Amino acid sequence: MGIARAWWVWLMVVAVGALGSCRLCSSSSPTINNSSCLSWRLAVEANNARAWRTVPPNCHDYVGSYMTGGQYQRDLDMVVQQITAYITTEVQLSNTNNNYSAWILDVDDTCLSNVLYYRRKRFGCDPYDPTGFKSWAAKGASPAVPAIRTLFRKLVTTGFKVFLITGRDGDSLAHSTTQNLHTQGYTGYQRLFMRNSSYKGQSAVAFKSEIRKQLVDQGYKIWGNVGDQWSDLAGDCAGERTFKIPNPMYFVP
Ligand SMILES: *[C@@H]1O[C@H](CO)[C@@H](O)[C@H](O)[C@H]1NC(C)=O
Ligand SMILES: *[C@@H]1O[C@H](CO)[C@@H](O)[C@H](O)[C@H]1NC(C)=O
Ligand SMILES: *[C@@H]1O[C@H](CO)[C@@H](O)[C@H](O)[C@H]1NC(C)=O
Numbered sequence: 001m002g003i004a005r006a007w008w009v010w011l012m013v014v015a016v017g018a019l020g021s022c023r024l025c026s027s028s029s030p031t032i033n034n035s036s037c038l039s040w041r042l043a044v045e046a047n048n049a050r051a052w053r054t055v056p057p058n059c060h061d062y063v064g065s066y067m068t069g070g071q072y073q074r075d076l077d078m079v080v081q082q083i084t085a086y087i088t089t090e091v092q093l094s095n096t097n098n099n100y101s102a103w104i105l106d107v108d109d110t111c112l113s114n115v116l117y118y119r120r121k122r123f124g125c126d127p128y129d130p131t132g133f134k135s136w137a138a139k140g141a142s143p144a145v146p147a148i149r150t151l152f153r154k155l156v157t158t159g160f161k162v163f164l165i166t167g168r169d170g171d172s173l174a175h176s177t178t179q180n181l182h183t184q185g186y187t188g189y190q191r192l193f194m195r196n197s198s199y200k201g202q203s204a205v206a207f208k209s210e211i212r213k214q215l216v217d218q219g220y221k222i223w224g225n226v227g228d229q230w231s232d233l234a235g236d237c238a239g240e241r242t243f244k245i246p247n248p249m250y251f252v253p
């Protein structure tokens with residue numbers, strides 16, 4: 001309850017802030033065209049638009065209201081409904097295979113939300129700022145994405161071994177990330193994999209594939225894989241089912 005309330009409080013803060021910033025920039029930004037921004041977002045979500053670096057400048061207000069005005073939450077809820085239906089109807093866990101029934105979740109903007117950070121980066125209209133993001137992540141202050149935390153609890157109580165795989169650097173961010181996950185209610189996962197020196201310079205697809213392959217080689221069956229980036233879901237051993245959750249703010253190759 002406390003956590004749910006805190007979520008709503010920050011959501012209100014973000015929403016009010018977004019309204020304020022619309023007014024500030026509307027004179028300088030081109031005319032808002034929700035229709036073309038929706039087409040752009042659909043292209044992003046369907047993996048038709050790739051390797052984009054920033055949100056189109058005229059879509060700042062559109063992406064801001066998408067992320068904070070309720071549609072993003074509704075879209076997440078829809079994905080979680082699909083996952084729940086899949087678990088209920090198609091996944092059969094039994095005592096003999098439970099120990100090796102795995103589920104993969106990404107961390108940033110899957111388990112934990114960085115919307116508060118990206119709001120300061122004009123919802124992705126500003127270019128990626130590795131230093132800025134690293135100091136945000138080091139604070140360990142990202143709120144949970146509530147729909148995914150609910151899913152996470154369901155996966156754990158159903159008996160899945162949940163593995164978290166993140167491109168965050170393990171040497172510098174292991175402590176803040178594990179703390180952040182813990183304070184936001186992510187307890188009972190099997191293991192958190194972070195990028196270490198063995199994977200430096202590798203694309204997310206290569207790194208995440210390699211980790212998943214290790215799990216499969218250990219005998220795990222990956223029933224599902226959830227991420228906000230296509231690079232979470234592409235490559236080897238992606239999982240029996242993959243589920244893309246929305247993120248129109250940035251693209252990870
Ligand atoms: C664009 O969409 C947002 C959110 O759906 C809405 O608040 C706004 O009024 C729309 N703007 C235009 C110009 O249609
Ligand atoms: C939005 O942009 C598209 C493509 O640029 C254009 O065809 C359409 O007329 C615009 N809609 C509005 C309401 O301005
Ligand atoms: C599953 O794991 C538990 C705890 O590690 C172990 O006691 C049990 O024997 C395992 N079951 C199978 C079927 O491997």
Ligand SMILES: *[C@@H]1O[C@H](CO)[C@@H](O)[C@H](O)[C@H]1NC(C)=O
Binds near residue numbers: 193196197198
């Ligand atoms: C990096 O992580 C992988 C997977 O956990 C592990 O196999 C590897 O030994 C680690 N490399 C270093 C240098 O710690």
